[in-house]
Amino acid sequence: MRQINHVVGGKTRISTGRSALVFNPATGEEIATVGFADVALIDEVVALARSAAAAWGNATLAQRTSVLFRFRQLLLDHSDELAELITQEHGKTHADALGELSRGIETVEYACGLSEHLKGSFSSQVADGVDVHSLREPVGVIVAVTPFNFPAMVPLWMTSNALAAGNAIIVKPSERDPSTTVRLAELLKEAGLPDGVFSVVHGNADTVMTLITHADIDAVSFVGSTPVAQAIYQAGTAAGKSVQALGGAKNHMVVLPDADLDVAADAAINAGYGSAGERCMAISVVVAVGDIADELVDKIATRTDALRVGPGSDPASDFGPIITGHQRDKIADYVIQAPRHGITVVRDGTDLCSRPGFFIGPSLLDHVTPGTPAYDDEIFGPVLCVVRVEDYAAAVRVVNANRYGNGVAIFTRDGNTARLFTKQVTVGMIGVNVPIPVPVASYSFGGWKDSLFGHAHIYGPEGMGFYTRSKVITTRWPSASESQIDLGFPRSR
Numbered sequence: 001m002r003q004i005n006h007v008v009g010g011k012t013r014i015s016t017g018r019s020a021l022v023f024n025p026a027t028g029e030e031i032a033t034v035g036f037a038d039v040a041l042i043d044e045v046v047a048l049a050r051s052a053a054a055a056w057g058n059a060t061l062a063q064r065t066s067v068l069f070r071f072r073q074l075l076l077d078h079s080d081e082l083a084e085l086i087t088q089e090h091g092k093t094h095a096d097a098l099g100e101l102s103r104g105i106e107t108v109e110y111a112c113g114l115s116e117h118l119k120g121s122f123s124s125q126v127a128d129g130v131d132v133h134s135l136r137e138p139v140g141v142i143v144a145v146t147p148f149n150f151p152a153m154v155p156l157w158m159t160s161n162a163l164a165a166g167n168a169i170i171v172k173p174s175e176r177d178p179s180t181t182v183r184l185a186e187l188l189k190e191a192g193l194p195d196g197v198f199s200v201v202h203g204n205a206d207t208v209m210t211l212i213t214h215a216d217i218d219a220v221s222f223v224g225s226t227p228v229a230q231a232i233y234q235a236g237t238a239a240g241k242s243v244q245a246l247g248g249a250k251n252h253m254v255v256l257p258d259a260d261l262d263v264a265a266d267a268a269i270n271a272g273y274g275s276a277g278e279r280c281m282a283i284s285v286v287v288a289v290g291d292i293a294d295e296l297v298d299k300i301a302t303r304t305d306a307l308r309v310g311p312g313s314d315p316a317s318d319f320g321p322i323i324t325g326h327q328r329d330k331i332a333d334y335v336i337q338a339p340r341h342g343i344t345v346v347r348d349g350t351d352l353c354s355r356p357g358f359f360i361g362p363s364l365l366d367h368v369t370p371g372t373p374a375y376d377d378e379i380f381g382p383v384l385c386v387v388r389v390e391d392y393a394a395a396v397r398v399v400n401a402n403r404y405g406n407g408v409a410i411f412t413r414d415g416n417t418a419r420l421f422t423k424q425v426t427v428g429m430i431g432v433n434v435p436i437p438v439p440v441a442s443y444s445f446g447g448w449k450d451s452l453f454g455h456a457h458i459y460g461p462e463g464m465g466f467y468t469r470s471k472v473i474t475t476r477w478p479s480a481s482e483s484q485i486d487l488g489f490p491r492s493r
């Protein structure tokens, strides 16, 4: 069986010791093993990153930009091959894998503008003969811990800006689909990145905790589920690290009575079932406002009947399997238990669970209410819940009472209400007639409430801010004749 190895100091390091199996979710077959880094290897990789960071942080802006430009081109040249790797281990369709890659490449393109993003500022004559300027320096060594559901895009979110800013970065990808990150390391080396600046170590929870609390690590970027994000934030900050930890989600799509219901139903299908619902920005709750619920549910249900569920490598598939059999069974349980909570199962996708591989079909649950497991938990599968409310105000109350605040969408033709909605909801990323409002790379990505622990959103300007530290320098060149003794506090007027 294939073995997936670490990348340490620019070289492959055979992974030995404790390990996990990697599956092809479309067949259920074991296709690889991935060994976990032990403490000695973590010490080694951090030491190599530390010494590489010193040189890389001192490389000229032009040198760093050249590497990122070449990396971008290599990602484009190898997109199909990378997408195949993603499909094989994650299960998503080839088209969807290309989609996540293109959004990851966007963040590399943003980082290519590093000479602009890293500019400091200068103020002349802030006091007599005194100037002030600021500059941004790299933080040092970053640890990046990534989830299974975007094996290329999320590592790229972190890597692009971290490298642009002059840091070394150690990525610990999900042990369920780790090969893509290893391939990214190879492409970065080919792009001319010096050895040790980008490393990959594999592992589980123990590996992550050893890494993020390591004495020689400066900052931690994490993306994954909420309980783990919270634990990482607490452990990382207690160890004195700067931490951004993005967590899970339960994204609502509010449909107002004036919306075009065909447009809304298409959007609910795309955002609810795309990638088998395994997206942190997937729509998992449709909030039907007023008397449109019956018609809207009917339109969504009819559309689910046309969805084709199959291997991600088959161009005819709309969505592929779930990452593991265990996760597939957990998802099925929410559908099976739904009637016990007064929920109507309009479409039941659990029939597909008997197929080889980790498949489950699209499910549609109606008359779902807060307080039921299907509503309260992040199911992270192809299960769309419909919550019925009387009016706009009730819809906003539902959205704001939810513990998560990653994404939300409103479907309406009323610009005024849409504008009000963007002001009233306690959610980080909002779509107006856009169901998956993942910001472009020149903005930053991040939720509110239990969807983010820490202050900095990821990529874009906030990402660049997270991977740099600022200095402010006040300068004066006095002549000996101007010099005097004055014990007062320095004043500018």
Ligand code: NAD
Pocket (backbone or CB within 6 Å): 145, 146, 147, 148, 149, 150, 154, 172, 173, 174, 175, 203, 204, 205, 206, 208, 209, 223, 224, 225, 226, 228, 229, 231, 246, 247, 248, 249, 279, 280, 378, 380, 406, 447, 451
């Ligand atoms: P996960 O939290 O199980 O794992 C994420 C990473 O943390 C993996 O690398 C894993 O090895 C590691 N890990 C797991 N348990 C750990 C523990 N106890 N201590 C330390 N490290 C641990 O998440 P997942 O199942 O891989 O990914 C799906 C989750 O990620 C969903 O909740 C989804 O909403 C979330 N997600 C969020 C965003 C976002 O931007 N907010 C983006 C993508 C995914």
